[in-house]
Amino acid sequence: MTYDALLFDVDGVLLDRHADHPTVYRRAVAATFDEFGVSPAEADIGAFVAGATADEMERRCADHDVAFEAFWRRREANASALQREMMDRGERVLYDDCDVLRELAADHDMGIVSSNQHATVVYMLQRFDLANLFDAVYGREPTVEGFRLTKPETHYVDRAIDELGATDALYVGDSACDVTAAHRAGLDSAFVRRAHREGYPLPEEPTYEIRSLSDLSDLPSVGSDSP
Structure with missing residues (x-):
């Protein structure tokens, strides 16, 4: 089985966390x-x-x-x-391993599902010239209900999957709620254990645990050599 779509969280996955977060x-x-x-x-x-x-x-x-x-x-x-x-101001930048996104986009439909504001996510994609890589982009709507529907709720994940028309997708995140939302939506999950997640406990096992986005290409159901 090869994933027909890859979904990504933003903060801590694509976009480096601010040193004074939160x-x-x-x-x-x-x-x-x-x-x-x-x-x-x-x-x-x-x-x-x-x-x-x-x-x-x-x-x-x-x-x-x-x-x-x-x-x-x-x-x-x-x-x-x-x-x-x-x-x-350069206080929040992309992780270096985001270079792999262009390679991954050549073989997969890709989407964004973030609990950050939709306006922030759209600006990030434009600011760092990534917008053309993603066909479905969802941040939270600027309402109280939009906040209530963020992960681990599957609302925005489901909308992205529907927009992509995907049947087998992988969600890439860096938090317990990312893993939970993926599994609730019937997706596999890849947990990125970056430096800020050292020692971070997960209440449920992700499908994969990786150290870098570059590791995604090595997964048997993601790499371009997948059967």
């Missing part, structure tokens, strides 16, 4: 509170960073009498603008 994104949250005339406590800001849940974020907004949906849309816009600026 604390750098507190700036976008603080800026959003400021737009709504709120001077938040550190705990309020922290509720919107790393491991945040929609319910907890909604409670924090309610504490300040701020409409959550309106706040969220501004938070998404500010976070996306911050990330675009980081890319432009």
Whole structure:
């Protein structure tokens, strides 16, 4: 069996994580509170960073009498603008092994499924001249519901697979939710254990574990010599 499509996460897979991840994104949250005339406590800001849940974020907004949906849309816009600026300043760049993507695209349909904002993902692909390699691109929509549907939910994975018309696909990610989302969607998974994932536990086994995107070409169901 040869995969007819390859799907990729973005952050930590294609795009290098910021050295101050995730604390750098507190700036976008603080800026959003400021737009709504709120001077938040550190705990309020922290509720919107790393491991945040929609319910907890909604409670924090309610504490300040701020409409959550309106706040969220501004938070998404500010976070996306911050990330675009980081890319432009060279603070976030592609991993060197992304060179293999052009080789892989010659033999496979390819897609992106990221829990980052869709606007951020599209900008990243344009900024680094990758847009022509991917036929299906999904980041999260800038709504609360869009956030709720991110991985490990399969909503965006399913949409990408449908758009590609794929029957056997491999999802490449760097987190437990990537592996879970892939398996829930009936896909095989490849977990990329980069330096920031040393010692990172996985609650379920991925189909493959690799150290670099270059290793994908060596997998029997991905390489160009696959039967």
